[in-house]
Amino acid sequence: MQLTVAYFTMEIGLQSHMPTYAGGLGMLAGDLMRSCADLQVQAACMTVGWKHGYLRQKIHPDGSQEYEQFSWNKEEFLTRLPEVVTVQVQGREVRVGCWKLDLQSGGHSVPIYFLDADLPGNTPEDRAITDQLYGGDGTMRLSQEIVLGIGGVRMLRALGYNDIGTFHMNEGHAAFLTLELLRERNFIDDDVRKLCAFTTHTPVKAGHDVFDYDLAWRVVGDMLPWHIRKLAGDERLSMTELAMNLSRYVCGVSQIHGQVSRAMFPDHAIDAITNGIHHTHWACPEMQQLFDDQAPGWREDPTVLERNCRDFDDDELWQAHMAAKRRLLAEVKARTGQEFREHHLTIASARRVVPYKRPELLYTNLERLKEVCGGRVQIIHAGNAHPSDPFSQGVIQRMIERSDSLRDTVHIAYMENYNPDLAKLLVSGADVWLNTPTRLMEASGTSGMKACLNGVLNLSTLDGWWAEAYARDPEAGWRIGPLAGAIQNETEHRKVDAEDLYTQLQFEVLHEYEYKDRKRWIRRMKRSIGLLGYFSAQRCVQEYLQKAWQSQ
Numbered sequence: 001m002q003l004t005v006a007y008f009t010m011e012i013g014l015q016s017h018m019p020t021y022a023g024g025l026g027m028l029a030g031d032l033m034r035s036c037a038d039l040q041v042q043a044a045c046m047t048v049g050w051k052h053g054y055l056r057q058k059i060h061p062d063g064s065q066e067y068e069q070f071s072w073n074k075e076e077f078l079t080r081l082p083e084v085v086t087v088q089v090q091g092r093e094v095r096v097g098c099w100k101l102d103l104q105s106g107g108h109s110v111p112i113y114f115l116d117a118d119l120p121g122n123t124p125e126d127r128a129i130t131d132q133l134y135g136g137d138g139t140m141r142l143s144q145e146i147v148l149g150i151g152g153v154r155m156l157r158a159l160g161y162n163d164i165g166t167f168h169m170n171e172g173h174a175a176f177l178t179l180e181l182l183r184e185r186n187f188i189d190d191d192v193r194k195l196c197a198f199t200t201h202t203p204v205k206a207g208h209d210v211f212d213y214d215l216a217w218r219v220v221g222d223m224l225p226w227h228i229r230k231l232a233g234d235e236r237l238s239m240t241e242l243a244m245n246l247s248r249y250v251c252g253v254s255q256i257h258g259q260v261s262r263a264m265f266p267d268h269a270i271d272a273i274t275n276g277i278h279h280t281h282w283a284c285p286e287m288q289q290l291f292d293d294q295a296p297g298w299r300e301d302p303t304v305l306e307r308n309c310r311d312f313d314d315d316e317l318w319q320a321h322m323a324a325k326r327r328l329l330a331e332v333k334a335r336t337g338q339e340f341r342e343h344h345l346t347i348a349s350a351r352r353v354v355p356y357k358r359p360e361l362l363y364t365n366l367e368r369l370k371e372v373c374g375g376r377v378q379i380i381h382a383g384n385a386h387p388s389d390p391f392s393q394g395v396i397q398r399m400i401e402r403s404d405s406l407r408d409t410v411h412i413a414y415m416e417n418y419n420p421d422l423a424k425l426l427v428s429g430a431d432v433w434l435n436t437p438t439r440l441m442e443a444s445g446t447s448g449m450k451a452c453l454n455g456v457l458n459l460s461t462l463d464g465w466w467a468e469a470y471a472r473d474p475e476a477g478w479r480i481g482p483l484a485g486a487i488q489n490e491t492e493h494r495k496v497d498a499e500d501l502y503t504q505l506q507f508e509v510l511h512e513y514e515y516k517d518r519k520r521w522i523r524r525m526k527r528s529i530g531l532l533g534y535f536s537a538q539r540c541v542q543e544y545l546q547k548a549w550q551s552q
């Protein structure tokens, strides 16, 4: 059997009840595979059927959090396949099985394969390798990467795929696939390089997987070739170096991220393919209806949105937005008991909580926040911290404490357990999507694209995808702070951005929102929807096909 691309990824986000992802990296994989199905690409995805992927977040009234294991019944979602392969982990034979889900679109399907080490015959320790996404120590991580990379290639062969044009590594976690390909091709690097492509997602060095060679030898053993130091780095084994050295094409996930990656790895040619979202998946029902009426053909070809958006009927667009907003506010009421007002400007800010995303930037100056937002603005937050990241859990707790202290002036809700279902409510029901990453740290970001598609206006620092979107059409939303080049230091950067955030809110966003006719606002909504002509997963897959998956 033949494939244009076998897409390897440690996580994939498909549904709220399948905990096989942690964040944006996995959500992107899901959207790209959906677009591969739409475009009838001969693609398959290789990933892991995590028993517990992300953990379910519970927030206590005092703002402290609990992260519970979230188990699922794979049989409800997936089909178990009979194939079993083995890999060596610390010298032991580990059996790896496989589950399948077909993503279907118009008669074409893209199979997603989920590897699983929880099989009889494996020791309890080995059965646990596929338990927890990003859990455990270096030994565990290496074991997981063996299962994904080496086990994944073996599984594809066992399934009968003997003609694969490109093995795509979505982040360095998948780089051990090159070890199996080296073995298959008599350790001829050039032959492997012709088969591989790699996307890096992480703009900071510390975010890349590296392992001591002692540990790597112990866990991976003789699957490591004699010249591994030449391929993966002299001092320590870098999964990113390994992937880059054995790929014929390497890219980052936005234009700025491409530049940052080239500066980090000056010895490599690194291109950029900006991420995109799956347009039909992320449009709320009312917007789907509107687009069906006023942009026929948009489902097959999202560039129709760009061409038709300026002629959308103002009233119908506003009504569609208000229906989504009412649905969100009803959910806020159901979950938190808070009565939000339908006609108040509603800002949503939701994302995985990590320091560089600076979710607390809005609370830098509470007096200013009260002055600008008091009685006129309501704010909804959501986002999980990593269960072993007390710092970010503290950030969430402090945000909740501050919002309690503002209760009488600004309505603020923190909704627990951010997942794709909640994301869909938020990216369609808010008026403004707020994103405040430290510049150069947000590789791309995709949630803002989901907001755009639903006519929710972005207010964001100029980083990742938004720097590109804002340059394309500054009328589609607003920026916070200066362009990338202008940053001095972290503290200064934060001060400047916080000040500008209040200024933008007061003099631009609120001013336009409360102006008596909403023409200007609605015009921005249309232009924001128009951006999906470019920021779709469809365009992204087409670019991958041209640049990365064109086999040699």
Ligand SMILES: *Cc1c(COP(=O)(O)O)cnc(C)c1O
Binding pocket: 022, 023, 024, 025, 027, 350, 351, 352, 418, 419, 420, 423, 424, 444, 445, 446, 447, 448, 450
């Ligand atoms: C889209 C999405 C993300 C990624 O969004 P960012 O813009 O990178 O923060 C993460 N989690 C969920 C549930 C999403 O839907």
